[in-house]
Amino acid sequence: MISTNRPPLVILTGPTAVGKTKLSLALAAAAGGEIVSADSMQVYRHMDIGSAKLPPAERNGIPHHLIDILEPDQEFNVVLFQRLAVEAMRGIYARGHLPVVTGGTGFYIQALLYDVDFAEGDSDPAIRRRLERTAAEQGGDVLYERLRQIDPASCDNIHAHNVKRVIRAIEYYEVTGRPISEHNRLQRQNESPYRFVYFVLNDDREKLYARIDRRVDEMLADGLVDEVRRLKEMGCTEGMVSMQGLGYKEILRYLDGKCTLEQAVYLIKRDTRHFAKRQLTWFRRERDVTMIDRAAYGGDEEAMLDAMLRLLRQKGLTGGPAGEDVRKETGGT
Secondary structure, eight states, rough: OOOOOOOOEEEOSSSTTSSSSHHHHHHHEEETEEEEEESSSBBBTTOOOOTTOOGGGSSTTTEEEESSOOOOOOOOOHOOOOHHHHHHHHHHTTTTTEEEOOOOOOHHHHHHHTTOOOGGOOOOOHHHHHHHHHHHHHOOOOOOOOHHHOOOHTTSSSSSSSSSHHHHHHHHHHSSOOOHHHHHHHHHHHHSSEEEEEEEOOOOOHHHHHHHHHHHHHHHHHHHHHHHHHHHHHTTOTSSSSGGGGTHHHHHHHHHTOOOOHHHHHHEEEEEEEEEEHHHHHHSSSSSSSEEEGGTTOOOOOHHHHHHHHHHTTTSSSSSSSSSHHHHTOOOO
């Protein structure tokens, strides 16, 4: 049982395009919360359309953290996310508010929620550079097949195109002699330092896939190609972590003359659907989650919000719109 003297935390996640953003704003407003983004792309400045970043004017006055904090040529990873999220949450608690972590990067959420330990002794820059050269010279698929041989469980969670994570998993294995999936499994058994509620928003698969297709079409109409063109003019290349995001790498390939726009759009939609499926697989494996199925509520977001707030009150995580209980627990005024 989680001790009541642990700081409170709310998580609202789910697959891409399921509608987390709108619901997270309503939840934060009702629970006296501030939003901490668990999105690996929204940290980057100049990358607004492809990351589905909510403009400041549409955030309803709710403070947002870990958005627009890096330039596209800077690297963002789970270790940096964990550190920055904890720092942001300290400030939120000091203000007597409730952190509402929202976004679709399950590994980031897990690292924060269970205080996953990323020991320095399990890395080797020389091995990493060798693997990076292999990826550059022979392609990422070669490394992915290597990973499949040594750690097939990781292939269930890491996409072949996510070369950075593939390299990290192989590096970990070569340094420690153990699969990183086993390390992650053991870390998931940690007791959380937080008193939390972990919501996972979901929808019928056909509806979710239709939402994904509409979102991609809207991104294109809003100027995704021009956004990627500007990033390219800034010096952004396919090898950067930021440009590995869905929508960015495909449009960059189009601008580089490696495919047609029609092919790029097809790949964005297809790969985003595949990504959403992997996200759901990840979240369903997590323990202590509360599934919020849009279909079960007939898509009524007010009813979903009411159900979520009832659970927060049951857990003692909020006393209502002003977040009275949270202020008492965290010493805020």
